[in-house]
Amino acid sequence: MRWGVIVFPGSCDDHDVYDCLKRVLKQKVEFLWHKDSLNRNVDCVVLPGGFSYGDYLRCGAMGRFSPIMRDVIEFAGRGGLVLGVCNGFQTLCEAGLLPGALVRNSSLQFVCRPVHLRVEETDTPFTCAAKKGQLLDLPVKHGEGCYYADDVTLKRLQKNRQVVLRYVDAKGRPAPAANPNGSIDNIAGVCNEGRNVFGLMPHPEDACEKILGSEDGLKIFSSVIAACGKGEKRAWHG
Amino acid sequence: MRVKIFISFKDGVLDPQGKAVERSLHSLGYQEVRDVRMGKYMEIELEASSRQAAEARVREMCDKLLANPVIEDYRFEIQE
Numbered sequence: 052m053r054w055g056v057i058v059f060p061g062s063c064d065d066h067d068v069y070d071c072l073k074r075v076l077k078q079k080v081e082f083l084w085h086k087d088s089l090n091r092n093v094d095c096v097v098l099p100g101g102f103s104y105g106d107y108l109r110c111g112a113m114g115r116f117s118p119i120m121r122d123v124i125e126f127a128g129r130g131g132l133v134l135g136v137c138n139g140f141q142t143l144c145e146a147g148l149l150p151g152a153l154v155r156n157s158s159l160q161f162v163c164r165p166v167h168l169r170v171e172e173t174d175t176p177f178t179c180a181a182k183k184g185q186l187l188d189l190p191v192k193h194g195e196g197c198y199y200a201d202d203v204t205l206k207r208l209q210k211n212r213q214v215v216l217r218y219v220d221a222k223g224r225p226a227p228a229a230n231p232n233g234s235i236d237n238i239a240g241v242c243n244e245g246r247n248v249f250g251l252m253p254h255p256e257d258a259c260e261k262i263l264g265s266e267d268g269l270k271i272f273s274s275v276i277a278a279c280g281k282g283e284k285r286a287w288h289g
Numbered sequence: 290m291r292v293k294i295f296i297s298f299k300d301g302v303l304d305p306q307g308k309a310v311e312r313s314l315h316s317l318g319y320q321e322v323r324d325v326r327m328g329k330y331m332e333i334e335l336e337a338s339s340r341q342a343a344e345a346r347v348r349e350m351c352d353k354l355l356a357n358p359v360i361e362d363y364r365f366e367i368q369e
Contacts, residue, residue: 109357116354145357152359159305199302199360233303 052279054080055093057123057139059114064100064136064256071256076272085114089122094279095132096123098139100192100254110153110195111142120146132176132275133248137193140240140250149243149250150208151200157233161194165264166231166253168239169219172212175242176278177249177271186223187216187267189253191231196252198234198241208241216240216251290335290343291368296356297328331355343367 054072058065065082072078083090085103103114114120120142127133127148135143143149156162165188170181181187200208208214216239220229225237232252240251255268298304304326311325337343347365356363 108355112354112357144359152357154302154360155305157303157305159309197303201299201301201359233305 052079052094052276053090053092054078054095054097055083055090056080056097056099057083057085057117057119058099059085059101059103059117059138059142061103061105061114062099062101062138064138064254067254068097068099068136068256071259071268072272075259076269076276078272078276083119085117085119087119089119089126093126093131095134095275096126098123098133098135098142099256100137100139103138103142106138106195109141109145110138111145114138114142115145124148127243127245127248130245130247132279134177134271134275135248135250136254136256137196137252140252141195143248143250148248149241150204150213151198151241153195153252154197154199155195156193156197156231161192162196162231163190163192164231165190165258166239167219167221167223167229168216168253169223169225170215170270171217172215172242174212175215175246175249175274177242177274178215180274180277181270184223185270186219187258187270188265189255189258189268190265191253192257193232193252196232196234198232198238198252200235200238205235208238209236211244213241213244213246214238215242215249216253290337290340292333292335292343292347292365293368294331294333294347294351294355294363294365295328296331296351296361296363297326299360299362302360340367340369 258268
């Protein structure tokens with residue numbers, strides 16, 4: 052399979068994702084400049100973390116209008132796999148590819164630390180290699196990662212099982228103290244209704260080797276590789 | 290035309306900045322202060338054939354980029 056990592060002006064985790072995919076996972080991966088069109092041979096597009104367009108106005112608000120995003124929206128509409136990490140998650144929400152929005156952390160502080168996450172759903176191409184209820188340790192590093200959705204949207208997310216990851220404590224309970232940013236319902240990652248677009252605030256690419264303190268991030272990437280390898284991609288294409 | 294745009298959080302959206310400012314005001318002795326909400330304020334200069342035309346354009350700008358309808362409301366004033 053082939054991966055594409057979008058580079059927006061102000062992206063800073065693009066190289067982390069690239070390195071994780073290329074060196075650690077031996078994947079075919081290329082950078083995609085935000086002004087270019089989307090390479091049609093790509094199976095999964097990653098929107099990396101960072102501060103696209105300086106995060107001016109709102110995080111992801113301007114990145115969402117980068118030329119490549121027109122192709123990304125079309126690609127997602129055809130069932131293509133799209134993964135947004137941190138600023139990428141914010142951009143996917145701004146683009147309307149994912150429900151809800153990410154606002155200022157309730158603590159008003161930038162958080163940079165490892166968190167425990169619980170895998171809530173495994174019938175997505177991004178978590179199919181994990182077990183339901185499995186705990187993952189990944190780092191977060193953001194100032195505006197507080198997930199918000201109104202009541203109607205939240206109920207729909209729960210009903211459709213679109214909440215893929217929740218912040219939990221060491222025992223796997225979604226306690227308020229385990230929530231690093233005030234996200235509603237301890238939500239750390241959501242997918243769209245088609246389950247082919249996934250956004251999360253924690254960084255799987257920064258937890259891909261023992262020396263980084265955790266290898267749990269590989270679960271996310273290896274899920275995508277497994278889903279594409281088994282030809283299950285077609286299933287996600289609906 | 291000069292347009293003044295005011296963007297604010299919808300009711301129900303947490304506004305920790307507003308809360309922090311409220312606490313600061315309380316600590317300065319302004320105990321009567323309640324419900325501080327932070328927002329954004331923009332001014333833009335715009336050419337338009339009529340007030341109506343300007344309104345339509347500004348509304349479009351707000352819906353598309355300047356405000357996020359998931360979390361924000363907006364209003365604007367046009368000065369000719």
